[in-house]
Amino acid sequence: EPEVTQTPSHQVTQMGQEVILRCVPISNHLYFYWYRQILGQKVEFLVSFYNNEISEKSEIFDDQFSVERPDGSNFTLKIRSTKLEDSAMYFCASIFGNMDSPLHFGNGTRLTVT
Amino acid sequence: DQQVKQNSPSLSVQEGRISILNCDYTNSMFDYFLWYKKYPAEGPTFLISISSIKDKNEDGRFTVFLNKSAKHLSLHIVPSQPGDSAVYFCAASSASGGSYIPTFGRGTSLIVHP
Numbered sequence: 059e060p061e062v063t064q065t066p067s068h069q070v071t072q073m074g075q076e077v078i079l080r081c082v083p084i085s086n087h088l089y090f091y092w093y094r095q096i097l098g099q100k101v102e103f104l105v106s107f108y109n110n111e112i113s114e115k116s117e118i119f120d121d122q123f124s125v126e127r128p129d130g131s132n133f134t135l136k137i138r139s140t141k142l143e144d145s146a147m148y149f150c151a152s153i154f155g156n157m158d159s160p161l162h163f164g165n166g167t168r169l170t171v172t
Numbered sequence: 173d174q175q176v177k178q179n180s181p182s183l184s185v186q187e188g189r190i191s192i193l194n195c196d197y198t199n200s201m202f203d204y205f206l207w208y209k210k211y212p213a214e215g216p217t218f219l220i221s222i223s224s225i226k227d228k229n230e231d232g233r234f235t236v237f238l239n240k241s242a243k244h245l246s247l248h249i250v251p252s253q254p255g256d257s258a259v260y261f262c263a264a265s266s267a268s269g270g271s272y273i274p275t276f277g278r279g280t281s282l283i284v285h286p
Contacts (some may be wrong), residue, residue: 062215089272100174101216101261101276114273149215153272158204158223161274163215 060084064150064164071140071171079135079167081150090133091151091161092125101149107133140171175199176264178277185284191249193280195262198243202264206274207236207247210259220247252284
């Protein structure tokens with residue numbers, strides 16, 4: 059069964075550094091998402107992406123964050139200048155486009171900012 | 173603001189017994205509800221869903237009940253098995269506006285004892 063893949067599984071970075079989290083959504087899916095989960099807290103929506111542009115974003119997704127689909131397969135989340143509070147699990151997800159179909163999630167990237 | 177609430181952070185059940193996980197929501201525009209299951213070091217995986225036009229949906233050992241007037245849904249697992257031990261997330265979304273961005277609860281950690 060096709061799956062969403064995320065790399066790396068764990069990323070450690072120093073405060074102020076830029077990080078890029080990578081995702082390969084399921085190939086025929088059209089809608090892409092980033093969620094994050096801070097340890098012990100709920101899964102929070104960051105941004106959705108469709109047709110090569112952001113369709114919605116949350117208040118968490120400030121100017122430090124950006125997303126890109128640089129080619130036909132990758133979907134990336136960039137954090138320009140990481141802060142300690144950016145430490146979390148970041149999940150990429152995708153759906154084909156049926157509005158009542160569930161999201162397919164990757165296994166996440168654990169980002170640790172020191 | 174917690175639009176989707178899972179008030180029990182954990183639940184412990186004996187193997188073979190029923191597990192009941194509860195979820196409350198506040199947004200009356202939500203019309204599609206999902207349960208995801210999450211094992212450690214993995215992303216959430218879709219378990220079962222229900223649309224607001226139904227009050228029950230069953231899939232094998234898993235049944236979701238929806239009480240729209242109470243804005244409450246529950247997931248029943250019968251019989252519970254040790255492999256069901258995981259974190260269960262309730263999620264809700266609204267088809268209005270054409271977007272599909274589920275809002276997640278904080279999760280309930282289910283432990284099924286042999």
